[in-house]
Amino acid sequence: KKSQKEPKNEKIQDLHVNTEDGSGEMMTNNQGVGINDDQNSLLAGERGPTLLEDFQFREKMTHFDHERIPERIVHARGEGAHGYFESYGDFSELTKASFLGEKGKRTPVFARFSTVAGFRGSTDLARDVRGFAVKFYTDEGNYDLVGNNMPVFFIQDAMKFPDLIHAVKPEQDNEIPQAASAHNTFWDFISLMPESMHMIMWAMSDRALPRSLAMMEGFGVHTFRFVNAKGKSSFVKFHWKPKLGTHSVTWEEAQKISGQDPDFHRRDLWNAIESGNFPEWEFGVQVVREEDEHKFDFDLLDPTKLIPEELVQVQILGKMVLNRNPDNFFAETEQIAFHPGHLVPGIDFTNDPLLQGRLFSYTDTQLSRLGGPNFAEIPINRPIVPVHNNQRGGSMRLTINKGKGGYHPNQGNGGCPYQAAMADGGFVSHHERIEGYKIRKRSKSFLDHFSQAKLFYESQTALEQRHIIEALRFELGKVTDEKIRERMVGMLSYVNKELAKNVAEGLGIKEIKTPEKPLNHSYGADANPQDYQPTTV
Numbered sequence: 001k002k003s004q005k006e007p008k009n010e011k012i013q014d015l016h017v018n019t020e021d022g023s024g025e026m027m028t029n030n031q032g033v034g035i036n037d038d039q040n041s042l043l044a045g046e047r048g049p050t051l052l053e054d055f056q057f058r059e060k061m062t063h064f065d066h067e068r069i070p071e072r073i074v075h076a077r078g079e080g081a082h083g084y085f086e087s088y089g090d091f092s093e094l095t096k097a098s099f100l101g102e103k104g105k106r107t108p109v110f111a112r113f114s115t116v117a118g119f120r121g122s123t124d125l126a127r128d129v130r131g132f133a134v135k136f137y138t139d140e141g142n143y144d145l146v147g148n149n150m151p152v153f154f155i156q157d158a159m160k161f162p163d164l165i166h167a168v169k170p171e172q173d174n175e176i177p178q179a180a181s182a183h184n185t186f187w188d189f190i191s192l193m194p195e196s197m198h199m200i201m202w203a204m205s206d207r208a209l210p211r212s213l214a215m216m217e218g219f220g221v222h223t224f225r226f227v228n229a230k231g232k233s234s235f236v237k238f239h240w241k242p243k244l245g246t247h248s249v250t251w252e253e254a255q256k257i258s259g260q261d262p263d264f265h266r267r268d269l270w271n272a273i274e275s276g277n278f279p280e281w282e283f284g285v286q287v288v289r290e291e292d293e294h295k296f297d298f299d300l301l302d303p304t305k306l307i308p309e310e311l312v313q314v315q316i317l318g319k320m321v322l323n324r325n326p327d328n329f330f331a332e333t334e335q336i337a338f339h340p341g342h343l344v345p346g347i348d349f350t351n352d353p354l355l356q357g358r359l360f361s362y363t364d365t366q367l368s369r370l371g372g373p374n375f376a377e378i379p380i381n382r383p384i385v386p387v388h389n390n391q392r393g394g395s396m397r398l399t400i401n402k403g404k405g406g407y408h409p410n411q412g413n414g415g416c417p418y419q420a421a422m423a424d425g426g427f428v429s430h431h432e433r434i435e436g437y438k439i440r441k442r443s444k445s446f447l448d449h450f451s452q453a454k455l456f457y458e459s460q461t462a463l464e465q466r467h468i469i470e471a472l473r474f475e476l477g478k479v480t481d482e483k484i485r486e487r488m489v490g491m492l493s494y495v496n497k498e499l500a501k502n503v504a505e506g507l508g509i510k511e512i513k514t515p516e517k518p519l520n521h522s523y524g525a526d527a528n529p530q531d532y533q534p535t536t537v
């Protein structure tokens with residue numbers, strides 16, 4: 001029942017210029033010429049061959065032949081919707097970001113949810129992490145919050161990301177199995193990667209099987225910065241809290257649903273919006289003053305750690321409402337290009353080595369996924385504010401730039417006749433002091449891989465713990481290599497002895513061999529291994 005009057009949304013208005021509605025109109029080809037037969041090719045004689053000159057046929061078939069683009073290298077399976085973000089107040093003390101500067105201010109958004117490992121057509125209810133990406137079309141340009149539904153990540157350094165994904169994707173010789181994690185290569189990698197243990201607890205928990213996308217939390221994962229107009233910065237962790245609460249299905253339910261309706265989450269999101277039950281999340285931040293950076297027993301730059309909410313409360317700043325389904329899945333949901341480096345003034349990065357690597361990866365992949373350097377001009381990606389710069393060429397250039405410009409400086413600087421000029425008021429990177437040697441070495445402050453894994457496991461109810469044990473039994477039960485199973489159980493014993501014992505029993509492992517020192521390939525070539533005694537619990 002789409003009858004409800006749609007509230008004003010600048011992004012939807014912006015998309016109108018590219019939106020067409022052919023109902024009741026005459027069909028045309030791409031040159032605008034009317035088509036009176038779209039069903040029969042032009043033949044040389046009633047039973048003769050098709051003529052090469054049949055431009056109607058050629059155009060129809062050529063477009064069809066090219067209507068796929070590469071799926072995302074990760075997060076290929078996803079669905080999205082339009083909506084708005086509303087600020088609950090004026091938070092300019094914290095950040096100069098204008099979308100958080102005024103009570104009641106609304107900013108259009110497009111959100112896309114995804115699984116990570118599966119292909120574009122894979123089931124929604126695979127045991128997996130969920131992507132939670134939101135593009136804010138702010139009045140200062142686009143801001144992307146590219147998060148997940150779990151607050152930590154598998155690895156601490158982006159250099160390992162291709163390995164992680166190669167391990168989790170189907171095996172390279174036979175492309176089996178499609179399931180996210182239940183196989184040798186994934187558990188081989190994980191059992192050699194102590195830093196992944198906290199994330200593994202989340203991934204084996206009920207959080208990996210959301211009941212609905214609207215019943216899922218979201219997290220920015222990395223520590224970011226807020227910066228206010230005076231240049232004062234604080235560290236922040238981003239949170240999305242679903243209005244409907246956080247709920248999951250059981251593994252038995254997930255398996256049945258995957259068979260009966262692999263589009264379960266996609267259908268649920270679509271139907272909720274069509275019927276006017278708009279999904280909502282509150283947006284919050286944990287704020288840490290710059291001077292408190294080192295007061296925790298973990299490193300704020302380490303993406304395998306969260307800040308327990310008992311230590312720093314989540315301060316709610318606003319809400320997101322998704323109230324409009326896309327008109328064209330491909331043009332909107334498939335072509336949207338998120339990037340953790342799309343920032344607006346008032347938000348900045350930290351030196352988290354995972355985040356730093358992500359800043360390279362997204363544009364790089366989108367250059368091939370979306371066919372060249374002009375994908376920011378695709379309607380769903382372009383900001384609602386004007387774009388003026390010196391970019392002119394490249395495959396599929398859409399904007400027609402006036403004047404003789406394309407360079408800077410030029411003699412018209414200031415009241416420039418040719419092109420836009422630089423001016424104060426734009427994005428300024430936070431003036432963080434940096435010094436040090438170029439070095440490949442993991443900070444020792446990143447080396448406690450087990451305390452938070454333990455904290456998570458032990459904070460679960462008995463039933464939730466049972467689910468984690470059963471998930472590990474199921475997943476590791478598929479692993480055919482005994483050494484991997486044993487090494488994994490050994491690693492689990494650092495998290496919780498009972499957990500390891502229970503998993504071992506399920507796998508028929510009689511003796512748990514706790515590795516003296518868990519293997520770790522992460523110290524770095526410039527490190528002295530003697531300095532690194534990984535903490536055990």
Ligand code: HEM
Nearest residue numbers: 072075112131132133147148153158161220221357361365
């Ligand atoms: C998608 C790389 C870690 C969240 C992607 C894509 C790449 C990528 C290449 C595909 C983008 C596209 O085709 O448009 C990486 C790398 C990482 C990393 C190199 C670590 C070094 C993370 C983390 C999060 C995350 C920690 C969560 C905080 C997402 C999401 C998407 C995505 C939500 C899907 C965006 C969409 O819906 O289009 N990532 N990623 N990634 N990534 Fe990451």
